[in-house]
Amino acid sequence: MSIDSIDAAPPATAQTEQAVREQALVEEVIRSFASGGSDRDREVMNSLVRHLHAFIRDIRLTEDEWSKAIGFLTRAGHITTDTRQEFVLLSDVLGASMQTIAVNNEAVGDATEATVFGPFFVENAPQIDIGGDIAGGAAGEPCWVEGTVRDTDGNPLPGARIEVWEADEDGFYDVQCSDGRTAARAHLFADKDGRYSFWGLTPTPYPIPYDGPVGQMLEHYGRSPIRASHLHFMVSAPQKRTLVTHIFVDGCKYLDRDSVFGVKESLIKEFAAQPAGTPTPDGRDLGGREWTRARFDIVLPPAGPSTATATKTS
Known part of the structure; x- marks a missing residue:
């Protein structure tokens, strides 16, 4: 739908004179932004104003509904912290985060698909060697993850930086704990052949924070706050588009109802169960514990006009 078409058809409930007054306000607001910012700033703001006013006019928003919406956003601001x-979370559960990712990550060959960043990424996570352990004491079933990082021509990307992070078996990230721990997150670099491997935790489902206004909204509409089991990745290499993605556990019962719409078929991977006592790839002694293993081969496209800028989304 074009911007012009949004304004072309006034709501059926509005009389002609009323529609003219409403449209005049739209144009007045747009003119108020005409002399500042860049061309792109004005393009964004003009479209925002037209779509916002079209929404208000289309549903004939009541003043009580407007007041409730302001209250909702106010509560969202009050509960937000570092x-x-x-x-x-609001962007995520409305699908806005995934739509932004779709717009900014156009398909290129067999490049790995992107998905939401999530709010729990932390800069300067500890570095581990290939084959190292990201768990840092976090509770959960051990999981061996391995794969390669290549470009769309199949060439290995030695030295590609791989950031990984995940929740523990109870569904909590380290930043949600009060003791300042760093756990279940790290970064490592691919070897000369583009290969990588590490020990992590077998992902489990968990709810996004639902004790605030977003959670209340989900409950009101009968939606679950649960995220499908996943492991986060952010992968970068010179002259390549940075990839922000997850891998999801095949068989997770929440794959078709992930609360933030992040699941893509290509990102669902087998986390193969290994009975207790099964030899590990690196000879690690797991003390008789069961474990899983997964493979994730990553393909990065060239950097270009559609390169995505990583923004914190769920």
Whole structure:
């Protein structure tokens, strides 16, 4: 739908004179932004104003509904902290985060698909060697993850930086704990052949924070706050588009109802169960514990006009 078509058909409930007054306000607001910012700033703001006013006019928003919406956003602001971003959660559960990712990550050959960043990424996570352990004491079933990083021509990308992070078996990230721990996150670099491997935790489902206004909204509409089991990746290499993605556990019962719409078929991977006592790839002694293993081969496209800028989304 074009911007012009949004304004072309006034709501059926509005009389002609009323529609003219309403449209005049839209144009007045747009003119108020005409002399500042860049061309792109004005393009964004003009479209925002037209779509916002079209929404208000289309549903004939009541003043009580408008007041409730302002109250909702106010509560979202009050609950937001350095480690809790309610507006990111709102973007996620409305599908806005995934739509932005889709727009900014056009398909290129067999490049790995992107998905939401999530609000729990932390800069300067500890570095581990290939084959190292990201768990850092976090509770959960051990999981061996391995794969390669290549470009769309099949060439290995030695030295590609791989950031990984995940929740523990109880569904909590380290930043949600009060003791300042760093756990279940790290970064490593692919070897000369583009290969990588590490020990992590077998992902489990968990709810996004639902004790705030976003959670209340989900409950009101009968939606679950649960995210499908997943492991986060952010992968970068010179002259390549940075990839922000997850891998999801094949068989997870939430794959078709992930609360933030992040699941893509190509990102569902087998986390093969290994009975207790099964030899590990690196000879690690797991003390008789069961474990899983997964493979994730990553393909990065060239950097270009559609390169995505990583933003914190769920």
